[in-house]
Amino acid sequence: MSTRTGRPSMAEGVTLGLVATGAVSIAIAALTGAIGAAIEIFGSPVPVSLPVHDAPMGSLTDVAGVASASYTESVVSFETLDAGTRWLLFGEQALPALATVIVCMSLWWLGLSLIRQRAFRKSMVPVLGAAAIALVVAGMIGPFLGAIGRAQVVDGLPASVSGDFWTLLYELDPAPIGWGIALALIVSAFEVGRRLQKETEGLV
Structure with missing residues (x-):
């Protein structure tokens, strides 16, 4: 519960602080993974993971x-790969990591705003909106980049072995897209809350 001054209680402050710290830690871990x-x-x-059939x-x-x-x-390890294929394979890893960083930083900003009792500040809507867009884009584009990159790898294999692999396999994970849509709805709720808060302050 909140104290009489309107500020969060010690328990709430500690909880929000832990959430904010955890969000920063996850963001650092995602960034470290992308660098690796x-x-x-x-x-x-x-090393390239190629989808096998039959x-x-x-x-x-x-x-x-x-x-x-x-x-x-x-998992097939190649001594050489062209730069374009490498960037496609890296994009598959980098986009989800970037989305994770954006979402975690949004959660950190939200936690900080809640501690300061300013959850409906003007910056919250674009911050959470950017996180929602990042989740949807990473969920759709990331696997597509990886599929194109692996298709180029398979295309470069000898015909005698390339038939063992899928030429193009695009596997879409709907989970990030669903979370992005859910976050977009939360953004709408924050915008409504911000407007109501503004109108209430105007009446006062």
């Missing part, structure tokens, strides 16, 4: 209770 991915992708050799797993063929088994992915 960049070092791996722009280094040599470059690749039975022979070691489990005669195991009791197993109806069938197959590989769905193979």
